[in-house]
Amino acid sequence: MARMQAVFDQRGFGWWALEERETREFVGRVGLDEVGEDMPFEGVDIGWRLVRSAWGHGYATEAALACLAFGFEVLGLPAPVASTTVDNLRSQAVMRRIGMTRDPADDFEDPSVPEGPLRQCVLYRTLAEIPVVHTTRRDTA
Incomplete structure (x- = not known):
């Protein structure tokens, strides 16, 4: 935790915990990170990881849009x-819902992953401005 805070303090960005709004239950994380030097592209990466029970509720889309806005505006x-x-x-x-697009020519093999099906990756890019995307988080009922 201290290491993540130190990175956030140094760069001005990093990872945030995601909580379900009403219950305050931890459901995952979202954030911005520098692309590793071993990757075949450069820049800042947006990412998310959610617990399986949080899939399909719109949390990743909602959080990723907020993360993009923070990256662009702040x-x-x-x-x-x-x-x-x-x-x-x-x-x-x-990625598509938050306005990112994929060019198959940018697809790559992740050098940090051992040989196998998880090594083949796709790359999505954003526009140079905040995407105008409207989403509604689905109720969990």
């Missing part, structure tokens, strides 16, 4: 990127 960051495995269709759907 930090003045260049257009972030996002990557995931080829088979992670849920994350790719979030």
Whole structure:
């Protein structure tokens, strides 16, 4: 926790915990991070990871949009990127909902992942401005 706070203090961005609004239950994390030097692209990466029970409720989309707005409006960051495995269709759907686009020519093999199906990744990019996307979080009832 202290290391994450130190990175946040140094860069002005990092990871935030996600909580369900009414219950305050921890449901995951969202954040901005510098792309690793070993990756075949540069920039700031937006990412999220949610507990399985939080999938399909709109939390990732809502949080990612807030994260993008923070990056653009507060930090003045260049257009972030996002990557995931080829088979992670849920994350790719979030990327599209927040206004990101994919060019298959940018797809890559993640050098930090051992050989296998998780190594093949897709790359999505944002525009150089905040995407205008309207979402409504689905009720959990």
